[in-house]
Amino acid sequence: VSEPRVLINGRMDDRIAVADRGLAYGDGVFRTIRCEAGRLLAWQRHYAKLQADCAALGLACPAEEAWLADLAELAPVDAAIKLTVTRGRSARGYAVDPAASVTRISQTGPLPPYADALREQGVTVRLCSTVLGIQPALAGLKHLNRLEQVLARREWSDPAIFDGLMCNPRGEVVEGVMTNLFIVEGDRLLTHPLADCGVAGVVRSMLLEAAATLGLRQELTSFDTQRLLAADAVLLSNSLAGIVPVACLGERRWQNFTLAQQLRTAVVLQSLKESLPCTAA
Amino acid sequence: VSEPRVLINGRMDDRIAVADRGLAYGDGVFRTIRCEAGRLLAWQRHYAKLQADCAALGLACPAEEAWLADLAELAPVDAAIKLTVTRGRSARGYAVDPAASVTRISQTGPLPPYADALREQGVTVRLCSTVLGIQPALAGLKHLNRLEQVLARREWSDPAIFDGLMCNPRGEVVEGVMTNLFIVEGDRLLTHPLADCGVAGVVRSMLLEAAATLGLRQELTSFDTQRLLAADAVLLSNSLAGIVPVACLGERRWQNFTLAQQLRTAVVLQSLKESLPCTAA
Numbered sequence: 001v002s003e004p005r006v007l008i009n010g011r012m013d014d015r016i017a018v019a020d021r022g023l024a025y026g027d028g029v030f031r032t033i034r035c036e037a038g039r040l041l042a043w044q045r046h047y048a049k050l051q052a053d054c055a056a057l058g059l060a061c062p063a064e065e066a067w068l069a070d071l072a073e074l075a076p077v078d079a080a081i082k083l084t085v086t087r088g089r090s091a092r093g094y095a096v097d098p099a100a101s102v103t104r105i106s107q108t109g110p111l112p113p114y115a116d117a118l119r120e121q122g123v124t125v126r127l128c129s130t131v132l133g134i135q136p137a138l139a140g141l142k143h144l145n146r147l148e149q150v151l152a153r154r155e156w157s158d159p160a161i162f163d164g165l166m167c168n169p170r171g172e173v174v175e176g177v178m179t180n181l182f183i184v185e186g187d188r189l190l191t192h193p194l195a196d197c198g199v200a201g202v203v204r205s206m207l208l209e210a211a212a213t214l215g216l217r218q219e220l221t222s223f224d225t226q227r228l229l230a231a232d233a234v235l236l237s238n239s240l241a242g243i244v245p246v247a248c249l250g251e252r253r254w255q256n257f258t259l260a261q262q263l264r265t266a267v268v269l270q271s272l273k274e275s276l277p278c279t280a281a
Numbered sequence: 282v283s284e285p286r287v288l289i290n291g292r293m294d295d296r297i298a299v300a301d302r303g304l305a306y307g308d309g310v311f312r313t314i315r316c317e318a319g320r321l322l323a324w325q326r327h328y329a330k331l332q333a334d335c336a337a338l339g340l341a342c343p344a345e346e347a348w349l350a351d352l353a354e355l356a357p358v359d360a361a362i363k364l365t366v367t368r369g370r371s372a373r374g375y376a377v378d379p380a381a382s383v384t385r386i387s388q389t390g391p392l393p394p395y396a397d398a399l400r401e402q403g404v405t406v407r408l409c410s411t412v413l414g415i416q417p418a419l420a421g422l423k424h425l426n427r428l429e430q431v432l433a434r435r436e437w438s439d440p441a442i443f444d445g446l447m448c449n450p451r452g453e454v455v456e457g458v459m460t461n462l463f464i465v466e467g468d469r470l471l472t473h474p475l476a477d478c479g480v481a482g483v484v485r486s487m488l489l490e491a492a493a494t495l496g497l498r499q500e501l502t503s504f505d506t507q508r509l510l511a512a513d514a515v516l517l518s519n520s521l522a523g524i525v526p527v528a529c530l531g532e533r534r535w536q537n538f539t540l541a542q543q544l545r546t547a548v549v550l551q552s553l554k555e556s557l558p559c560t561a562a
Contacts, residue, residue, distance in 0.1 A: 006299050008299070014298060014299050014300070015296035015297060015298055015299060016296060016297065016299055016304065017295060017296055018287050018289070018295050018296060018297055018365075018386055018388065019295070020304070021431075022304050023297065023301070023303050023304045023365075023367075023425070024311075024425070024427070025307070025425065025426075025427035025428065025430070025431050026306070026307030026425055026426050026427060026428055027427070027428060027431050030305075032373075057428070057431075057432070058435060080373060082373060084299075084304075086304075087431075091390070092313075092361060092363060092388075092390050092393075093393065093459070094427070094430050094431055094433075094434035094458055094459060095434055096431075096434070096435065105299055107299065109372070109373050112373075112374065130418055131416075131417075131418070133414035133415055133416035133419075134414055134415055134450060135412075135414035135429065136412075137411055137412070137429070137432055138414075138428060138429075138432075143428055144304070144305070144306065144307055144428075145306075145307050145426035145427070145428045146305075146306035146307060146308070146375070146426070147306065147307055147308060147338070147419060147424055147425075147426045148416070148418070148419075149306070149375050150302075150306050150308050150338075150368075150375055150377075151338070151418055151419075152375075153375035153376055153377070154339060154377065169415060177375055178374070178375060
């Protein structure tokens, strides 16, 4: 395990209290952000999402200035940034100590070694048997309760598989373990509405916006595996990999990645537009 | 926050790595055990449950000897013991590092200040609006993904309320935020089967066994709030409080706690029978 650099509440430190509710209950939220050439891609959107996720759990989101001060100190160049907010320390038991304050964790680590070829030649995915539970109160949030993803990711070890697709109990294909999922049908771009499960990623929202500029009609709608397999194209998105076309799922092959490339370019440009230098504080 | 005493992998320490998957994903399980006069109540059952929960997540459960050595060092007398197993450290991302080893955390803290009166006069509960999600892969396990309980516990602050009852999306009353739930109908003791949600506690299993010795027929079956309100008696169980009768839910009052007392006594005796001194290692 290569050591990431970590600041906890602004202090260089890589350990947190066992009494922190982030460990005890997964009581917190996080963000994964790509830093490229010292710029935090899509920062504005990431911070807005962090605020929204904190609000949904009743957490006081640390000020933007505090995060930017952390990142100015960590001074990443090309890095995977992880920002975490937990409800802080409390005595044993679910009740929250009103005097407790949140824990703010800023980490930098290496970018995953995705080959550019993935984006040009597309990736291989599989269908997971682990099903996403239905929980409207947590849907869309990037919270610290991620055992469903852990179980799904344990289903395969083949490094040739980029991600696994997860269904909900209604048989709808919702998302990948670490990505959001889109299908293209003619001039329509479809993705699950994520009203009662799933994580609504930042790149997902940018991709939906970019689609409109490319003349695609976007639809938040659910689809099953049959419809997925019949789609003209399948795309994945997350903040580190950007937009990645799917080339292979079981016997099915997709070969036209032109649209994926166009969407990718549009999203990269928008991510830069909404970026901030790490030295902003 | 009063400081609990903590051993991490056998060393006196109260902090864990930020890179621990227990924090990152809630990737682990835990046990809460009552220690009374230096004896770990129902130890055998707790350790068996810890092993089973670890196995369900593919975690290597630390050996009984390691836990008992921890507890001999911590030497609690009257205490709430918390044992946690996480999947240990890994690099960012859901994939598990095969070389990683689990983190073993042993903690002691004060017993909650439950008045004996609670057990004799019964407790007040409320119905929570937070619903338990359906997830067969995690049902029954005491894992570290406890945001549903956190959200439910945030619904009230009145200290007169002992616990909140949680339903699943089918309208079945499943359990309390921190307790298992039982209703009595004539000579039958009913509790939810917990096949697709909920935590199957150790005292729950002891109570089901004790019921048989008292001539009660036990049934693992679901029930809705109407049936709960119509029940002859309602009981809660967990490892720290033992068995507690419910006296009040909204307008409804229950007053006959004779059966609860009998079950309580039977479970206390069995907990002692299955107990171990902390000095056992």
